[in-house]
Amino acid sequence: MASNNTQHKWRFFRSGGFDQVALETAADLQHLDELDPKLWTVLNCPTSGLEFDSRTLAMLDTDGDGQVRVPEIQSAVRWCCQRLKDADLLFKSPGVPLSAINDSDAEGVALKTAAQRVLQYAGKTESDALQVSDILDKARLFSPQHFNGDGVVMPELTASPGVKQLIADIVATLGGVADRSGGVGADASMLASFTTQAQAIVDWHAAGSAESEDLHPLGDNTAAAVAIFDSVQAKVDDYFVRCQLAAFDPRSAAALNPDASVYAVLANRTIANVDNELTALPLAEVEAGRALPLGPGLNPAWAGKIAQLFALVINPLLGSADNSLTLAQWTTVSGKLAAWRAWQAAKPESSLHSLGIERLTAILQGAEVTELTALISQDADEKTFADNVDAVEKLLYLQRDLLTLLRNFVSLSDFYQSKTKAVFQAGTLYLDQRSCELVLYVNDLARHATMAPFSGCYLVYCTCVRKGEAPINIVAALTGGDVDELMVAGRNGMFYDRQGRDWKASVTKVVAQPVSIRQAFWSPYKRVAAFIETQIQKFAASRDKDIEAKTTSTVAAAPAATTGFDIAKFAGIFAAIGLAMGALGTALAAIVAGLFSLQLWQIPLVLLGVMLLISCPSMLMAYMTLRRRNLGPLLDANGWAINTRARINVPFGAALTGLAQLPKGATRSSSDPYAEQKRPWGLALLLGLLAAAVVCYWFYR
Template sequence: MATIQSQHKWRFFRSGGFDQVALDSAADLQHLSELDPKLWTVLNCPTTGLEFDCRTLALLDLDGDGQIRVPEILAAVRWSCERVLDAEIMFKAPGLPLSAIDDQDAEGANLKAAALRVLEITGKTEADPLQVTDLADMTLLFSPHHFNGDGVVMAELTSDTELAQLITEIIQTQGGQLDRSGGLGIHGDSLNAFYQQAAAVVDWHAAADPADPLFCPLGDKTVEAVAAFEAVKAKVDDFFVRCQLAAFDNRAAEALNPAVAVYDVLSNKAISSSDKDVAALPLAAIAAGQSLPLGEGINPAWASAMSQFKLLVVDPLVGSKSKSKAGHLTADQWQQICDQLEPWRSWQAAKPDTTLHQLELERLQAIVAGDGKERLEALIAQDLAASTFADNVDAVERLVRYQRDLVTLLRNFVSLSDFYQRKHKAIFQIGTLYLDQRSCELVLKVSDMARHATMAPFSGCYLVYCTCERQGETPLQIVAALTAGDVDELMVPGRNGVFYDSQGRDWRAMVTKVVAQPVSIGQAFWSPYKRVAAFIETQLQKFAASRDKDIEAKTTTGVTAAATPASTPAATAAVAGFDIAKFAGIFAALGLAVGAIGTALAAMIAGLFSLVWWQIPLVMAAVLLLISGPSMLMAFLTLRRRNLGPLLDANGWAVNTRAKINVPFGAALTGLARLPAGAKRSVADPFAEKKRPWGSLLILLLVAVAAAVFWWFKLN
């Protein structure tokens, strides 16, 4: 993007460690395209995970890629400024007066006329401003009795009862399309599909001739006969093919009949004529040239179906044949039956697959022969031609939403003034997390946990990831930045808190992950001592646990030894013996250690008291600085680079600067528990631990020892 030299006098403010442009006037909007993109805070942001109207974001996202980019922002600003008389209206309270719309050109005139129509429909006057809520339900703005430009025609749109009935029948068989008025209608595609299917059904019926004996060999009984034929066809075909194989090779007959083992299986259970194993057997015994018995000798599972087949098909078609009278059907007779029923069966196979069969044939014939299709096409064309009002209503909605939301977006995109000036929450701040007597305001939604966990640590912030749950809602993943207070041993995964979203709804929040970072230099000062204390505590616990385990083991061994009779006096002496040399060695080693420590302490104290009195505090401060200095330096460097950018980048933003979160600003983002002003506080705790003098006595003893040592060194 080429940089344009702007003649507009911009105003910038310093916050977050960088210069941000102030957008406060109509001139700022009109010249926004001249602002160097390098001075924009953000270059693109996602359309999801934001506390911002999703419909407005959809209108801004011209290419539908899920990202709001600089050209789309500029296009929205430019169009808004062109459609209003004074762009200062963009900075006013939500609500677009009719008088603010510029109607000097055709587009503006149509837009203003549509806006006036919306006011009339919603029961407002010309003096009332248009609000987003007036356009929230578009179905209220469009009547089913009027054309609305969407190409969908409802039955209510015509006074012709025949056309209305036809529209209803199309909806019943093809499904309805949603009209802008909220009802169901038809459009060109469903109309064409209906008439194509209707013509196919009419042609299919025309192909049938019930009076033709070749087409309906059994007259009005053909349908029933074909059903009985279809029920046994596969099984009869199987029988005759097996018999033909037996005739082809007489060795095949035995294999084509069921094996004896099959009957062994059946013999071990109660069987019936409906048993699947029985039905799977051949229709009758297989032999070369065998005809199919129609009575005795038939598989009992097929007896009923074959009886119907004989009654409805065989007797009427080949009943005069001797074999059929004898209760058998030959292969030639079976082929004759197949040939006679084939025309009807082929016609049935060609039956169109459509729901239009639910309509009477006479009605379909009348529809195909009538001019309903042409008349409905004319209605649809009229509706499409009336798209001006609908299109202008869309433009009215866009302008009203931009007047309410666009400046807010600019103050979270071109600059981050909403975030740093704290008059309003930024659009990426989705709520407040309450956890361990603190409130965290910098809370972002996490859509991709893996990506966020990779990028977010570079922010230098102490991060707490939580899973939030609320009955009836989809679980929500969030990340909160803790920028003030003490966090030592605080955010252990599994801790619970409460998250309040922007609507004030409370969610149960459970900590799932922590990214530890320094929170303040004061915390860093004490961290070495806390780590040492934690280490000593851990070692003491390990030592106590080890001693307890040893005592338990020795006690168990002693009890076992006492319960077991000693085999010899020597063995008893070995168990109960005491190694005086080992005991003396331990005491000698302890004595040497205590002596060495005492000597070192004495040397340190001697060196300390050899200094002038005012040098002693300096030495002690130097020691503290030596211990805490590295931690404080690391904390200082981390806090100095703490910034918002990686947190937003992890959510799909393209942040164009280092948006710092310094210590004072961080303290404002995390609230700590404090008593209200003027509150009375009682310090009396009935369950407080009783005060004992041992601590004071120990301090006095140490002071006395120090004084004695100082006096001894002075004398020597």
């Protein structure tokens, strides 16, 4: 790079009516930071709607705002110049040789090491150049068979059956963690969670297996006893609370027992022990201080479970018991089962219970957890490679695409000078025997329709459809040919995008602007002809309507008396016609007299002058519009920030719109069997008018 006191010599070219910087050498890129932003053609462009790799645009858009700005372009160019030994590689065909990477600093060494491994995984040698395609397959770069730096270990990374099974158990119970290769494995956090839960379950089982009379009052039958106890506890508690309320206030006993109307519901149907109405009744009749009967007097819906409670819980814990259960006895039973129930309540919430206590104990006592921890640590140590793979990817994409974007951002050389299309050109629209190359995608029709007319271009908006694709909107600038036959509704064309796909295009809107000086020259005459044609059609339609009305009224009305021939009226009509013909003849005579007073060579000049006098206003307006025809508003309407007036002059506009022409060497037959027969009426009429003018001139001379 040149020293700070040596000013870089820029080269500019003029195109589109403004000066544009030429980016031709590595030195131009190295000094791009020094170029005044006022000399940049574009200040920012959107990351969508461009014929440009979206991945490259995402790398350039570092703040993720959907726009690529001047500082982001400068940063990308500066980074490429630092990471390459010679920035001239950006001007060459896609591909980065390993030897081209600048490894003079730590970042460069890490980048080159990662690039070397990418070459290895791609099956290439160090003499081969890295391409974008070599880095697209992330599953190959981050294969499960080798460490990839994400700290996630999959079963394929180990040969140990025990570690493989451990990873499978972790994934099956906890879900696992996504690996860069696309699979699922375990990382340090998930392994720690697994071992913590496993240890908690093992400890819980150990606490429950202690041979203690408090924890196992009924020995091996304790679990079954607690289960039946839990199933009736709420109902037994309810009964004793009701009896306590009756003892507290004897008046409540009647209200705490079921009303007779409850039994009326059950009276006229078959009753089963599972009926909800029966199950909801108290266990027995409520009385102050009464014990719960375990035989007669018990709610039949609960008789079976109470019998189980007596056989599995009450009798084993209290010894021999009569056919009733007091509140004190119930309290004693609850106390004897409290330890077991507290242990059950402390059961850890975990999906690892499905593995079983034997498997969990074996995992905690084995060496597989230690081995997996070491593998996870080794994989995490490869994070440097994983991080630098992104840097390698960035370098490959920028080496391939950055110069193209610069030639559509710093300058518009791809639009004005290159044989390839600019990134904002969507494709080619074929319409009305012409091809339009200046075609842009339109995302916001309302915004575009507001700004685009300031471009001074004749614009055609189209909706394009293709089977299997969402409809798209485009706008095309017509910069050559005639536009008299264009119409909004019903006019169709064909749009070919940059991938060569064809879309049916339907015109939805036209922004009319002058297209050429030649068209402007003839436009007054075309307007007069159109006006005359319209008036004749209106007159013919009016006369046809009058005749139809008169015919209808004549048929419907009664026969009227025949009127005589009005000679005075007839004479008046002919007098008016004569006056009109006289005035016309006088005017023609004056014109012919003026022409005949000139010399023969002056007559064509006078006629030409009259035509120019008529056409000059239209031509002048067209010239002024064509002179200010500008690409900027078209791009600004799509979210660009154009920093100059990018003009589209007449010669360049003609290059953007191709007109239909016969191929070179083609022959054409002029014989048309269906051609209209030529009739000399027009020539005869013209000669008649000229003869009348001569006669009038001779007569009034």
